[in-house]
Amino acid sequence: MTPKHRIGLVLGAAVISISTLTGCSSGSDQAKDVTEITVYSGRAEEFIAPFFAEWEAKSGIKLNVRYGDSAELAAQILEEGENSPADLFLSQDAGSLGAVSSEGLFTKLTSNVASEIPAKYVAANRNWVGVTGRARVFAYAPDRVKTLPLSVADLTKPAYKGQVGIAPTNSSFQAFVAALVENKGQEFTKSWLEGLQDNGVKIYAKNSAIVEAIDKGEISLGLVNHYYIWEVSEALGRDINVKNGFFVAGDLGNLINVSGAGVLASSKKQSTAEELINFLTSAVTQNEFVEKTHEYSLLEGAKQPEGLPALLEIGAPTIDLDSLKNILITQNILVEVGLL
Amino acid sequence: MQTTYSGRTHSSTSALSKSARNQSASKLALRSAVGIVLFLSTVPIIYLFIRAAQKPFGQTIDLLFREKTSRVLGTTAILVLAVVVLTLLIGVTLASALHFIRLPFRSLLIIPTVLPLAIPSYVFTYTWIAFIPGFSGTFAAIFILTLSTLPYVILATLAGLRSVDESQIEVARSLGLTNTEIFLRVVLPQIKGYISAGVLLTALYTLSDFGAVSLLNVESLTVTIQNLYRASYDRGAAAVIALVLIAFSTIVVIIDDRVKNRAKAGEAVKAPTSKKVFIESKGTRFFTLLLLAVLFILSIVIPFIVLITRFLDNRVAINWPDLLSASLSTLLVAAIGAMIALVLAAPLGILLSGRSDKFTRFAQRIITIGHGLPGVVVGLALVSVGSKLGVIYQSIFFLGFAYALLFLAKLVASINASLARVPSGIKDVATSLGANPWAIIKKVVAPIAAPGISLGTILVFLTAMKELPVTLMLRPTGFETLATEIWSSAAINRFNEAAPYALILVLIAALPTFLISRPDKADRMFANESMGSEK
Numbered sequence: 001m002t003p004k005h006r007i008g009l010v011l012g013a014a015v016i017s018i019s020t021l022t023g024c025s026s027g028s029d030q031a032k033d034v035t036e037i038t039v040y041s042g043r044a045e046e047f048i049a050p051f052f053a054e055w056e057a058k059s060g061i062k063l064n065v066r067y068g069d070s071a072e073l074a075a076q077i078l079e080e081g082e083n084s085p086a087d088l089f090l091s092q093d094a095g096s097l098g099a100v101s102s103e104g105l106f107t108k109l110t111s112n113v114a115s116e117i118p119a120k121y122v123a124a125n126r127n128w129v130g131v132t133g134r135a136r137v138f139a140y141a142p143d144r145v146k147t148l149p150l151s152v153a154d155l156t157k158p159a160y161k162g163q164v165g166i167a168p169t170n171s172s173f174q175a176f177v178a179a180l181v182e183n184k185g186q187e188f189t190k191s192w193l194e195g196l197q198d199n200g201v202k203i204y205a206k207n208s209a210i211v212e213a214i215d216k217g218e219i220s221l222g223l224v225n226h227y228y229i230w231e232v233s234e235a236l237g238r239d240i241n242v243k244n245g246f247f248v249a250g251d252l253g254n255l256i257n258v259s260g261a262g263v264l265a266s267s268k269k270q271s272t273a274e275e276l277i278n279f280l281t282s283a284v285t286q287n288e289f290v291e292k293t294h295e296y297s298l299l300e301g302a303k304q305p306e307g308l309p310a311l312l313e314i315g316a317p318t319i320d321l322d323s324l325k326n327i328l329i330t331q332n333i334l335v336e337v338g339l340l
Numbered sequence: 341m342q343t344t345y346s347g348r349t350h351s352s353t354s355a356l357s358k359s360a361r362n363q364s365a366s367k368l369a370l371r372s373a374v375g376i377v378l379f380l381s382t383v384p385i386i387y388l389f390i391r392a393a394q395k396p397f398g399q400t401i402d403l404l405f406r407e408k409t410s411r412v413l414g415t416t417a418i419l420v421l422a423v424v425v426l427t428l429l430i431g432v433t434l435a436s437a438l439h440f441i442r443l444p445f446r447s448l449l450i451i452p453t454v455l456p457l458a459i460p461s462y463v464f465t466y467t468w469i470a471f472i473p474g475f476s477g478t479f480a481a482i483f484i485l486t487l488s489t490l491p492y493v494i495l496a497t498l499a500g501l502r503s504v505d506e507s508q509i510e511v512a513r514s515l516g517l518t519n520t521e522i523f524l525r526v527v528l529p530q531i532k533g534y535i536s537a538g539v540l541l542t543a544l545y546t547l548s549d550f551g552a553v554s555l556l557n558v559e560s561l562t563v564t565i566q567n568l569y570r571a572s573y574d575r576g577a578a579a580v581i582a583l584v585l586i587a588f589s590t591i592v593v594i595i596d597d598r599v600k601n602r603a604k605a606g607e608a609v610k611a612p613t614s615k616k617v618f619i620e621s622k623g624t625r626f627f628t629l630l631l632l633a634v635l636f637i638l639s640i641v642i643p644f645i646v647l648i649t650r651f652l653d654n655r656v657a658i659n660w661p662d663l664l665s666a667s668l669s670t671l672l673v674a675a676i677g678a679m680i681a682l683v684l685a686a687p688l689g690i691l692l693s694g695r696s697d698k699f700t701r702f703a704q705r706i707i708t709i710g711h712g713l714p715g716v717v718v719g720l721a722l723v724s725v726g727s728k729l730g731v732i733y734q735s736i737f738f739l740g741f742a743y744a745l746l747f748l749a750k751l752v753a754s755i756n757a758s759l760a761r762v763p764s765g766i767k768d769v770a771t772s773l774g775a776n777p778w779a780i781i782k783k784v785v786a787p788i789a790a791p792g793i794s795l796g797t798i799l800v801f802l803t804a805m806k807e808l809p810v811t812l813m814l815r816p817t818g819f820e821t822l823a824t825e826i827w828s829s830a831a832i833n834r835f836n837e838a839a840p841y842a843l844i845l846v847l848i849a850a851l852p853t854f855l856i857s858r859p860d861k862a863d864r865m866f867a868n869e870s871m872g873s874e875k
Contacts, residue, residue, distance in 0.1 A: 038817055044832045066817040067828055071570040072716070076813055078575065079720050080727040085734065085817070099573035174571060205557065208833045235833045237655055328572040335408055 034272045036062035037087040040077065042070025042096060043259060047293050055279045061272060070096040071171065077264070078103055087267040088276060090131070090259070093171050094321040097260050101127040101322075106262040113274045114281040121258050121298045123322050130258030130321075131280050132289050133296030135226040135314055136176050137244040138253065139211050144220040148245055152180075152223075152253035156195030165202045165210040165222035168339040172207070172225050176255050178330040179319045183252060186333060193337045203339070208232050215240040223253070226308060227294040244308060249315025256316040258298065366777060371699060373687035378703040380684070381710055381745050385586060387721035388579045395576030403580050408564075413584065416547065416560045419481060420592070423546045424539055426486045431493030432535060434635075436523065437628040438494075439501040442618040447857075449632060450498070454491045454857040456639045457799075458849035460806035460823065461488050462551030463842050464639075466835070467646035469555060481558040485549060487639040489542040495795070495856065496538025499757060500531030519619060536599040537757050540708070541750065543592045547585060547712040550809065561585045562714040569716065582717045589712025593705050647846070650839035658840050662825070667844055670805050670821040673736050677743025678801035681751050682793070684744055689755040689793065693785045704752055711749035715809035718746055723813055739814045743804035750803065751796035758792020759785070798852045805849050822848075 041048060045067045052063050066086070068076070074096035077084050084105070091097045100106055106127040114122070114129040121130030138149060145163075149155055155164050167173050180189045202219050204210045210222035211232040226244050233240045247253040261280065263273040279285055286297035294305040304310045392400065403409065437443075438450055456464070465484050469475045504527055512522045550562040561581060568578040688707075691700040710718075722742050726733040770780045808823045815824065822845040829838035 045828050046832055046834070064817040067824075068812050069570075069831070071573070072809075072812065074573060075569045075575065075720060076723050078573070079723040083727040083733075085727075096573075169567075171570070203557075205555070206833070231832065235836075328574065331567070331571045 034061060034269045036064055037267075037269050037272050037276070038064045038066065038085050039088045039090060039276070040066050040068065040073045040086040041090045042068060042073050042092040043090055048090070050292070051280065051285060051288070054285075055276055058279070059272075059275065063276075071099075074099045077105060081105065082266045084264055084266050086264050087269045088261060088263055088273040090261045090280075092259050093175065094128075094130070094258055094260060095171060095175060095324060095327065097123070097128040097262055098322055098324070100262060101125070105265055107265040107267070107270055109263060109277070110271075110274060113277055116283075116300075117281055117298050118300060120318070121260075121321070123262075124320075128260050128262035129277060129281065130260045130298050131277075132259045132286075132293070133298050133311055134172065134257045134259065135246070135296060135308075135311075135316070136172065136253055136255045136257065137224060137226045137246055138221050139214055139224045139229055139242050140221040140245055141214050141217070141241050142243050143241070144217075149221075150248045151251045152247060153192065155201075155221075155223075156192065156199050158199070160199060160221060162200035162202070163220040164196065164199065165204050165213055165219045166196070166339075167204045167207055167210055167224075168334055169205065170207055172257050173223060174327050174330055174334070175257055175324045176223070176252065177334065178324045178327045179252050179255050179317065181330055181333065182319065182323060183317065186329070189330075190333055190337060193333065193339060197337065197339070208235070211240070211242055212236075214242045225257070226296075226305070230294045246309065246314055250317055251315070252317050252319075254314050254316045255319060256296070256311070256314065258321060259295070367691075370687045370691050374691060374700060374703050377684045377688060377748075378706060381707045381748060383725060383745070384713055384718045384721035385706075385710060387724055388582050388586070388717065391575050391579035392583055395580060399577075400580050403577055404584070409581070409584070412559050412561055412564050412581075413588075415478065415558060416585075416588065418478065419485065419553075419558070419560055420543050420546045420588075422482045423485045423489060424543050426482070427490050427493045427542050428535070428539055430486070430631075430635075431490050431538065432497050434490075434628070434631060435494045435497035435501065436527075437624065437631075439498060440519075440619045441624050441628055442620055443625060443628065450494075450857045451854060452632065452636045452640055453494050454853045455850060456488055457491045457802055457856070458846050458853050459488075459639075459643055460551065460808070460826075460842075460845065461485075461549055462555065462808065462830075463647075463826065463846070464488060464643055465552040465555045466830070467643040470646045470650070470835070471642055476556045476558075478558050481553050481556045481560075484552045484556065485546050487635070488549075488552070489545050490635070490639075491853075492541040492545070493535065493538040496534045496541075496757065497531060499792070499795075500534025501527070503534070504530050532602070533600045534757055536596050537753050540592065540596040541711075541753060544589055544708070544712045544749070547589055547592070548714045550714050550716065561588070562716075565714060566716060569720075575720070578717070582713065585712060585714075586709060589709050592712065593708050596708075597705065643846075647839055647843050650836045651843055654836035654839055656834075656837050662820070663840060663844060666820050666822045666825045666841065667848060669819060670823070670845070671848065673739050673811075673815075673821065674743065674801050674804035676736060676740030677747070677804040678797050680740050680744035681748050681800045682797050684748055685751040685755060685796070688752055689759065689789070690781055690785075692756055693759045693781070693789065704756065707752055708749045710745075711747075715746065715807065718742065719810040719813040722810070726814065734814060734816050736816060736819065739811065739816075740804075742810050742814050743800070743807060746807065746810060747800040747803050750799045751793075754792045754796030754799065755789060756792075758789045758795075795856055798856055802849055802852050802856075805845065 039052070045065075049065075052065060055061075056063055066073070070092040073089065074091065077086060077089060077100050080086075089097070089100060089106075097106075101123060109126045109129060117129050121133070122128070140148070147159060149160065154160070177189060177193075180192065202213070204213060204222070207224040207228045208231060210219070210224050211228045213219050214222055215232070229240065229242050229244060232242070261277050263270050263277070267273055281298070283299060283302070286299050286302055289295045290297050290303060290305055296302075296304060296311050298311070300312075302311075434453060438446065438453070443449055461484070464487070468480070468484060508526050509522055512526045517525070548562060550566060553560045554563050554566065561584060565578045565581050565585070568574050568581060688700065688703060691697075692704065719742070722738075722745070726738055729738070732738050766784055770784055775783070806823060808827055811821055811823055812827065815821065820828075822841050825841040826838045826845065829835070829841070
């Protein structure tokens with residue numbers, strides 16, 4: 001399998017370089033000439049590979065997928081610049097997409113790409129589009145939390161002393177803190193984080209570790225993304241004693257993050273890459289995301305993951321996701337209060 | 341008459357200068373080769389300077405002098421210092437015990453002390469976190485890193501001890517010196533250089549490690565660098581901190597240099613006739629076996645128990661074709677890396693075997709300094725350069741080349757250590773007998789240096805098999821190694837599914853560690869060679 005793969009790769013690379021030499025104009029590739037495209041995927045193989053396989057079967061185009069961490073793949077694309085072999089970048093979070101976009105390495109998507117995705121999940125310059133929605137929630141043990149918090153501000157109250165878990169190094173937690181900074185200012189954010197610490201907040205390395213800790217009874221409540229209760233229960237191979245809860249409408253704790261995709265400006269196969277985005281954002285595929293990965297479909301009126309409110313009913317705050325890409329200020333605050 | 345005379349003179353000088361010219365020509369060729377290797381291995385450092393320069397000067401200053409930088413620097417210094425002191429104490433004690441004390445199955449006992457090299461630091465750390473929930477912090481990191489790097493010091497010390505002139509020990513003993521006095525006054529001065537080489541690798545490993553510290557929530561320089569890439573996508577800032585790390589590893593290399601220079605004078609070459617001296621004492625024997633057992637449990641038994649438990653808990657069917665292809669890919673690309681490293685290290689090794697000049701020693705130091713850089717930095721530098729190379733980029737050869745650059749210092753260090761065993765007198769004699777430099781290398785230097793060279797090559801091979809960050813960046817798209825498979829399961833918390841890959845990786849990596857840990861074989865090679873030359 002491997003040697004064959006390698007030969008294919010060398011041939012593929014040769015084809016690419018020949019087509020470069022013969023000067024295909026970018027963006028105007030003929031879909032019928034394209035036999036394969038390269039995807040840099042920050043989304044885990046386990047969850048996304050079935051979708052890729054489906055598209056390969058449907059389109060007859062082979063996908064060379066490079067799996068990695070979203071932020072590291074973004075850094076790699078920034079280093080590769082014009083020479084990136086990638087045609088499409090699929091990222092776990094908006095921040096990594098924003099970083100590539102701000103260096104001008106994405107192309108503006110044509111208007112018929114992902115046209116059904118609401119504007120709030122698309123970059124203002126149409127350099128990238130959201131593919132799936134991830135809600136920030138509080139995961140909790142239903143039998144141990146007597147009064148559910150109404151707002152993230154409640155978590156500093158004595159009722160939750162020593163009971164709350166957070167993952168300060170996690171990028172979706174940082175995106176949430178960035179939203180706090182953006183909307184409530186640095187002073188508020190700092191005093192809230194310090195309040196959490198005074199209240200004996202427990203620190204974890206990952207969202208999944210928080211959910212596991214709730215299940216084990218180490219803590220009763222934690223700030224995570226909504227799909228981790230499934231991810232942890234599937235990884236453990238059993239039901240867990242953890243549920244998702246939402247704060248009141250408009251609370252920043254209900255932030256919606258997206259995973260998303262952008263097409264590289266240097267790609268010679270942009271229209272094929274756009275077709276892949278159209279596939280991922282089509283009603284059928286969006287439904288499959290809801291069923292299989294328990295993420296939110298971004299399409300209006302789509303059904304939601306089992307047991308959760310619909311996307312519009314969450315009462316998510318209005319946040320420009322593009323504005324969350326530089327979280328240096330956020331990080332500095334986290335460092336200042338000693339959480340990083 | 342006069343013309344004939346001058347003619348004869350002319351011809352004889354021309355013959356002389358011809359051989360001299362040949363010699364200097366081959367030396368020049370070697371030096372240019374070293375120059376090229378030096379350039380290649382400074383690519384990451386040059387890259388860092390370029391990236392750092394792109395950052396506004398004021399910001400660079402702010403970054404360097406912010407409170408956090410000094411805190412992280414302090415953490416890193418504590419980590420390096422603690423690991424160095426601990427590995428030095430434990431490693432030298434254990435290696436000396438293994439060398440001097442009559443123990444049952446001595447050569448078998450060496451194996452478990454070297455075996456930790458087979459376990460990637462992220463796997464090792466993970467197994468300990470699974471074993472003790474809540475295992476984290478600086479002490480945990482010191483614990484993990486000490487156990488992971490002990491083999492470097494033990495291997496180096498053992499190599500040094502084998503070169504010690506045993507007859508001197510006999511003399512010292514007949515003069516009534518105690519064992520401790522003999523060790524401190526006779527043995528230690530002779531092996532200081534070797535120990536320093538092992539400690540250097542330990543210090544640079546600790547500096548560059550990311551897997552253990554990040555899993556244990558310890559913010560060392562490598563973690564800060566990674567955070568800067570991840571959170572703010574600020575490559576300039578990451579480069580500035582990486583240069584701080586370079587400064588740190590420069591200091592480490594300078595210290596090592598000082599120790600080695602002082603050690604050089606006293607270094608002797610083992611007389612082939614001397615007999616091994618053993619210490620017979622029940623107490624020391626018991627203590628040694630106890631220490632060995634404790635280390636064996638901490639660094640081998642516990643990780644294996646966790647991995648096997650996870651393996652048995654794994655309910656997902658093992659994908660055998662994937663497992664096999666990942667194993668073969670791992671072996672293939674690590675072998676390519678080791679071969680390229682050997683080619684790159686060869687000119688340097690040959691020059692170091694001569695009366696090493698300033699340039700060669702400079703090259704060696706720069707290569708060693710670069711060894712302190714974390715994989716992410718070297719990886720991104722090579723992405724930056726490699727992406728301009730077309731088809732070569734993201735090929736297995738480029739990945740192999742990256743491994744070679746990343747681990748070249750290990751090979752250079754062991755070549756250097758084994759060349760120290762080549763008595764310079766032998767070379768002078770050979771030269772005066774008219775042997776050309778290549779013949780000297782082939783007949784005199786190579787046989788003696790061979791064990792060190794193979795040790796170094798195996799070390800590169802071994803570390804390349806476990807490497808993760810550079811593999812993720814530079815592997816051909818779709819090409820998976822055992823390390824990347826472990827990563828992709830662990831990234832989504834499927835640790836049970838990662839277990840088969842981790843077990844195979846450790847088992848495959850254990851084979852070369854067996855080779856490394858059989859010093860008697862190397863000794864025999866050395867002994868045979870010396871006897872051969874006596875005949």
